[in-house]
Amino acid sequence: MRVEMTEKAEMTDLTDQELMGLVQAGDYSPAAVLYDRYSTRIYNFAYRFLRNSEAAEDATQEVFVKMLRHAHQFNGEAKLSTWLFSITANLCRDHLRKADNKAKDDEDALLTMPAPAEHSPQHVLETRETERRVREALQKLTPEQREAILLSRYQGLSYAEIAQISGCSEGAVKTRVFRAMETLKKLLTDPVNGDTRCLTAL
Amino acid sequence: MSDCTLIREQMPLLLTESLGSAGREAAHQHIEACASCETEWSKTRETWKLLAEAADRPVPTRVRARFLDEAASMGGAMSRRPVVVPFTRKPVFRRLAQAAAIAVIAGGAYFAGSTRGTTPATGTGMIASASPAPQFRISENARLSADQIAPEIAGSPAISNVRFIDHEGRPGEVGMTFDLTQKVTVTGKATDQSLVNLAAYVLGDSDHPTTSRSNAIQWVRDTYSTGQTADPQIVTALSGVLRNDAHEGVRLKAVETLGSLPAASLGGAAAQARQALIDALQNDPNTNVRLKAVEALANLAAVPDGFDPAAVETLRKKASQNDENPYLRVKAAEALSQMNL
Numbered sequence A: 001m002r003v004e005m006t007e008k009a010e011m012t013d014l015t016d017q018e019l020m021g022l023v024q025a026g027d028y029s030p031a032a033v034l035y036d037r038y039s040t041r042i043y044n045f046a047y048r049f050l051r052n053s054e055a056a057e058d059a060t061q062e063v064f065v066k067m068l069r070h071a072h073q074f075n076g077e078a079k080l081s082t083w084l085f086s087i088t089a090n091l092c093r094d095h096l097r098k099a100d101n102k103a104k105d106d107e108d109a110l111l112t113m114p115a116p117a118e119h120s121p122q123h124v125l126e127t128r129e130t131e132r133r134v135r136e137a138l139q140k141l142t143p144e145q146r147e148a149i150l151l152s153r154y155q156g157l158s159y160a161e162i163a164q165i166s167g168c169s170e171g172a173v174k175t176r177v178f179r180a181m182e183t184l185k186k187l188l189t190d191p192v193n194g195d196t197r198c199l200t201a202l
Numbered sequence B: 001m002s003d004c005t006l007i008r009e010q011m012p013l014l015l016t017e018s019l020g021s022a023g024r025e026a027a028h029q030h031i032e033a034c035a036s037c038e039t040e041w042s043k044t045r046e047t048w049k050l051l052a053e054a055a056d057r058p059v060p061t062r063v064r065a066r067f068l069d070e071a072a073s074m075g076g077a078m079s080r081r082p083v084v085v086p087f088t089r090k091p092v093f094r095r096l097a098q099a100a101a102i103a104v105i106a107g108g109a110y111f112a113g114s115t116r117g118t119t120p121a122t123g124t125g126m127i128a129s130a131s132p133a134p135q136f137r138i139s140e141n142a143r144l145s146a147d148q149i150a151p152e153i154a155g156s157p158a159i160s161n162v163r164f165i166d167h168e169g170r171p172g173e174v175g176m177t178f179d180l181t182q183k184v185t186v187t188g189k190a191t192d193q194s195l196v197n198l199a200a201y202v203l204g205d206s207d208h209p210t211t212s213r214s215n216a217i218q219w220v221r222d223t224y225s226t227g228q229t230a231d232p233q234i235v236t237a238l239s240g241v242l243r244n245d246a247h248e249g250v251r252l253k254a255v256e257t258l259g260s261l262p263a264a265s266l267g268g269a270a271a272q273a274r275q276a277l278i279d280a281l282q283n284d285p286n287t288n289v290r291l292k293a294v295e296a297l298a299n300l301a302a303v304p305d306g307f308d309p310a311a312v313e314t315l316r317k318k319a320s321q322n323d324e325n326p327y328l329r330v331k332a333a334e335a336l337s338q339m340n341l
């Protein structure tokens, strides 16, 4: 226990490139540190993309396994996050392509999330309702649009990075984000759509 | 394509600040003047904000356990040998090696709407070993073990977003994560790297409030007006503000400050400052910013063997540019005549 903690403390001080250098040399001991650095971002991308927590968990695990297995494909000059998101986006697209996987969302997971204690029950309900509407609205986008908006809005990536991940031109990313925003705007800010809140409130 | 269509297509770029300053300025001018685009812009911004409500969820701890199991079975070495780092590295903050459980995991005040990437906590240690290593790190996330924290709490700091988590499935260990808002006062010399970095950081991100950026620029001006050599990082940050800041008042202050710094105090960063001023003179949509850029450029045009050719050329072009502000053209011509070329 003591040994492990000490080593971990040192590992966390290394850069992504240094850690990947070790992995490329066949040493998998940075696995936990790399996982801790990126798992939240990877998991949440997959969860927002697939809206299925089980599939998001599987995708997260697989991304990191691929990171170890295909470490030699990682170019040390590149950003590790861009490479990991390329792998993640590929897995998520594959998942959607397979039949029966579409729109198999699990809303019940939302209900079991612990509520921040300092907010009133009313506030908590409203926040959850907005969150539900946002997650639902994201599912109305095409997978390409969803991929682009998730990487731009939640990961803060540039259009150039997104183009690299999605395998398209920057112009295409621009169009996808624009179209995604047009759809989301209608779903989230139009009063007509807003009214459905009363019907579906928790 | 009509103006309105073009502007609407640019709205997502305005949100992520991916438009050049001229395009940004033109878009905002149109939006201010066009009622229907203004409505769309406010809906666009509201939508962007609402998206942040679908906040990040924690990854279930079982995923980590499953992954590490699989990694161990993959045949790569999972050794406990000391790490040998094959690269040159910056000095690191080596944390105290703790055998105790990590019992407090503190997430720094993280704004859920931020578009910046968020690397989870483990990358940044906050407490370093004894002097002379730094004792405190300003960071988005900090991960600490309980015995790295003094038991008593000083004052009544704001703590929010509290969650209690099991610590990676280790029996008998718990974790507590929260956002902490802390007022921090740092004192030291103007040359202290920590202060230089802080000022550059505040200047470098237009998400920071206008007053903060403005105060940082004022601090730079007060500090370096005496001729003390300015840190190149500060010059880079000021140049960045001049190029990218959406707020004219802030750009104006940045250009005035670049102009007020004694040329000698810029050292090796003078060329960079000149280039930023040339860019501003050519591209900034605001006349006052361009006007101040003329003065500042005239100040910094001198190089050891005469005057910087690019600076002289830019001033010449401005002096003869028909659609430029007449007063600015006169100022550019005056600056050139004082150089006695």
Ligand SMILES: [Zn+2]
Pocket: B003, B004, B007, B030, B034, B035, B036, B037
């Ligand atoms: Zn318009």
